[in-house]
Amino acid sequence: MNIFFVSDLSKGSIALNKEESRHCIKVLRLKKGDPILVMNGKGSRFHAIIENPDSNACQVTILDEERRQGDRLYHLTIAIAPTKNIDRFEWFLEKSTEIGIDRIVPIICQHSERKEIKTERLEKILISAIKQSGQLFLPELTPPVPLKNFIRQSFEGDKFIAHCDAGEKRLFKDSLSTGKNVLVLIGPEGDFDSVEIKLALEQGYVPVSLGESRLRTETAGIVACHTVCLVNQ
């Protein structure tokens, strides 16, 4: 059945937003009385019925809950430098959402070539990915933040920095514990610079390696996300 996203879901009658209304009425040509599913990215999915098939603000009546998903046993944040080619960053967002992630923090680093992102378009990719993959939780995408500010923020869990610089590093998979919250830093195309790495280590980040291959930024992000997923599987 077709699934629609409503950010503010409440019992009773609600309206789909303009984009979802257009998709529902103009593209899928659904009619009054047709059954649909709605979700708000917070763990539940509901049955609903189209009341007023308006392609600008389609009115629907929420019926009973169809499915509920509990929280994961861990909370995963990946703080990652947006790539110069935005397609690669979008691809990371889609794939990490499919695999399972809770929070994505775009970090601006010394070697970042891209310092801005259009959050609205990226939000749509996340929503589309949860609909497609059957996940009921929408990952949080924060505004971009300079790395040096971000690493000073507190975090309840294990903090890692995956960098390619010299120095002793354990394998990421061997550094993880089941059921613990994880925060991983993934650098830009030119990697973190040595000052950034030093600052992160001072803030308690543990240096880790994702393996022997030299991975692109977005690949490193996916590999880190999937490693945490697999260790907790």
Next chain:
Amino acid sequence: MNIFFVSDLSKGSIALNKEESRHCIKVLRLKKGDPILVMNGKGSRFHAIIENPDSNACQVTILDEERRQGDRLYHLTIAIAPTKNIDRFEWFLEKSTEIGIDRIVPIICQHSERKEIKTERLEKILISAIKQSGQLFLPELTPPVPLKNFIRQSFEGDKFIAHCDAGEKRLFKDSLSTGKNVLVLIGPEGDFDSVEIKLALEQGYVPVSLGESRLRTETAGIVACHTVCLVNQ
């Protein structure tokens, strides 16, 4: 240093192909006497010197070996249905090459919407990915083959089918043994049909699950590739 790919690498003097010559001379503007690296995707990388900077057939002299990479302890084949949107299949090729894969077999299934691929363009993606990731082995990309023919071929190692149909399935990560050759089948957007699954099981393929999330074809391919990599790390 700039790396160039030469499929037929021998000691002495050789010519780069037209595309690599153009890149070397027109794009990078390298001159006679400039040092470069050349590789053939078979485990070695050599120092070389530009002898004749011809942008159609740049002549280079091969010097000593710069780096050699041993074979992985396992051989990984992923037989995967090309996606309707070829970009998604290309992503899979690039990412699995970065992570580590030996052979990619495009399979044509009952539910395949795409039954043809342009191997030449895809080869270029593989070459670009090994250059970028520092891998010295070029994965083999075979011509497309109907699934029903492919699964009758013999394979020295463990064979798996990752499908979303009902039935008892172990987690893929728990089904793998370190150092063993692996072959995994990944289905098209509409999954394998029940006849295909039955045939694969008859041929000794073990049904496995990649986890609870419903993954797109290319994501399933990457996740399978990384799972094998991680278990062998």
